[in-house]
Amino acid sequence: MEYLDFEAPIKEIEEQIAKAKQLQEETKVDMTSTLEELHHRLNQTRKHIYENLTAWQRVQLSRHPNRPYTLAYINYLTNGQFLELHGDRNVKDDKAMVGGWGLLDGRGVMFIGQQKGINTKMRQYRNFGMANPEGYRKALRLMKMAEKFNKPVVTLIDTPGAYPGLEAEERGQGEAIARNLLEMSVLKVPIICIIIGEGASGGALGIGVGDRVYMLENTWYSVISPESCSSILWRSWNFKEKAAEALKLTAKDMLEHGLIDGIIPEPLGGAHTDHETTFKTVKQYIIKALEELEPMKPEERIDQRIAKFTSMGVYAED
Amino acid sequence: MAWFKRNKEGITTSTSEKKETPEGLWYKCPRCKVITAVEDHQANLWVCTNCNYHEKINAKEYFQILFDNGQYVELDPNMKSVDPLNFVDTKKYTDRLSEAIKKVKVNEAVTTGVGKLNGRDIVIAAMNFNFIGGSMGSVVGEKIARAMKYGLKHKVPVMTISKSGGARMMEAAYSLMQMAKTAAWIARMREAGVPYISFLTDPTTGGVTASFAMLGDINIAEPGALIGFAGPRVVKETIGKDLPEGFQTSEFLLEHGFIDFIVERKNIKQKVDFFLQCVM
Numbered sequence A: 001m002e003y004l005d006f007e008a009p010i011k012e013i014e015e016q017i018a019k020a021k022q023l024q025e026e027t028k029v030d031m032t033s034t035l036e037e038l039h040h041r042l043n044q045t046r047k048h049i050y051e052n053l054t055a056w057q058r059v060q061l062s063r064h065p066n067r068p069y070t071l072a073y074i075n076y077l078t079n080g081q082f083l084e085l086h087g088d089r090n091v092k093d094d095k096a097m098v099g100g101w102g103l104l105d106g107r108g109v110m111f112i113g114q115q116k117g118i119n120t121k122m123r124q125y126r127n128f129g130m131a132n133p134e135g136y137r138k139a140l141r142l143m144k145m146a147e148k149f150n151k152p153v154v155t156l157i158d159t160p161g162a163y164p165g166l167e168a169e170e171r172g173q174g175e176a177i178a179r180n181l182l183e184m185s186v187l188k189v190p191i192i193c194i195i196i197g198e199g200a201s202g203g204a205l206g207i208g209v210g211d212r213v214y215m216l217e218n219t220w221y222s223v224i225s226p227e228s229c230s231s232i233l234w235r236s237w238n239f240k241e242k243a244a245e246a247l248k249l250t251a252k253d254m255l256e257h258g259l260i261d262g263i264i265p266e267p268l269g270g271a272h273t274d275h276e277t278t279f280k281t282v283k284q285y286i287i288k289a290l291e292e293l294e295p296m297k298p299e300e301r302i303d304q305r306i307a308k309f310t311s312m313g314v315y316a317e318d
Numbered sequence B: 001m002a003w004f005k006r007n008k009e010g011i012t013t014s015t016s017e018k019k020e021t022p023e024g025l026w027y028k029c030p031r032c033k034v035i036t037a038v039e040d041h042q043a044n045l046w047v048c049t050n051c052n053y054h055e056k057i058n059a060k061e062y063f064q065i066l067f068d069n070g071q072y073v074e075l076d077p078n079m080k081s082v083d084p085l086n087f088v089d090t091k092k093y094t095d096r097l098s099e100a101i102k103k104v105k106v107n108e109a110v111t112t113g114v115g116k117l118n119g120r121d122i123v124i125a126a127m128n129f130n131f132i133g134g135s136m137g138s139v140v141g142e143k144i145a146r147a148m149k150y151g152l153k154h155k156v157p158v159m160t161i162s163k164s165g166g167a168r169m170m171e172a173a174y175s176l177m178q179m180a181k182t183a184a185w186i187a188r189m190r191e192a193g194v195p196y197i198s199f200l201t202d203p204t205t206g207g208v209t210a211s212f213a214m215l216g217d218i219n220i221a222e223p224g225a226l227i228g229f230a231g232p233r234v235v236k237e238t239i240g241k242d243l244p245e246g247f248q249t250s251e252f253l254l255e256h257g258f259i260d261f262i263v264e265r266k267n268i269k270q271k272v273d274f275f276l277q278c279v280m
């Protein structure tokens, strides 16, 4: 397990627990009460830290290397019954965007999401979860297929942004994202979008127009990353904590501003400490949303979806 | 239409030089040259037990692999080509047709059938490559369109198995228009929500690639298949350079975004079944 800077007190107690266990093993001295005390302290410390997280700390958690990524969710949700599909039918198969058919409790669902790599080599292979235009076009192709078969779409969003590359521009990164926003607005089947990690800007929104948009508790979603914001507005990389606060990018802020539909709680200590519980909660949210959305007529869903995004924005007029 | 031969290791697409082993008891793999008993080769679904080379097989064999108990009802079994342009090249088209019918023992380059796949109704149109290079003329286009109409009418998924040199030159523009005809019926299937699976096998080129083979809800391919529009020789002559390793293989197409996944012959039935479970 890797620890973030603010998790140092947790690390310390966990090390003490490991030591006590080892001592007990070696000396056969009963350490039960010490261990109980340590576990209690661990819990208290976790609670204290996680109930008072700053925006920047949530950003750090959203990028925690032990956090589950898209394919891990899909694997759990479908119980391994997943048929991954590839390619945009145009230039390439984008490894940063994955998708395909899966069975969720026996029903066909189209799953789509950005995929980050789990180690150095895979991070390169997945382009750090930054999709190219062909990734967004693959996503759209799969959504249109779901529409043809009248099956719901679930997107799992986790990206530091759409890839800002030369070829990405040549192939129309902007056009690709724009087209997805348009097509997702009027897609005839239910769309559920979940931010599971980073929700950076257009790269996230490109698969993020849905009937339900949820954020996991320790994720962020905004128009820019706090680092980039700091560098542009403060003209320095050193104001990322300030920028994170200013951007109001946490799930709580986003919900308060009516920009998302709900927050999916994570286990105490964050999704990275307990993948299974995280997956289970996400599954409950998806099932519940589907139960609400599937009985509706397509036009009704589309009207509500468009009305929701139309209501976003603050202005004055006399 | 292109008959061609690839000299790169492993893939030969020439139509004449195989199955020449004595008495038909032995199969010599054109890629690794290892010899196996025809029986064993057959039991392995005509895939080399040594190097996994997927030998070209016809509709009859694919039907045996895909339909439950190999049982199906053939659609339009008696439809035959005519020679609308009185076409003669080094041979008369009518002679080519009658020779092919005699040699291959099928009436055309595609066979269509209805049967069950793991208990679910399905229409399959599979091509016979050794019937004039699996080329698409009026009959191939019409039979495929009718297979799709059947799928539409009965709400039954449709699968094509492509293996073709492309459009049939001897029917000139009639042949060309089969591309539009098949594409139009795929559009109808899209409107109606009828699943359409395109399975591309070695080789799939020319007008077949440029029409129904590329238009599946999912496009899937056998490993190592040659898939392209222009044949490799034409491309090579045009650009005046050697072609990159692996050019126009299934793997190349997967990387470039045109097929959803590569599937070995032994797994095709299960993959199609799972896809249909998800979408139906």
Ligand SMILES: [Zn+2]
Pocket: B029, B030, B031, B032, B033, B034, B048, B049, B050, B051, B052, B053
């Ligand atoms: Zn071999």
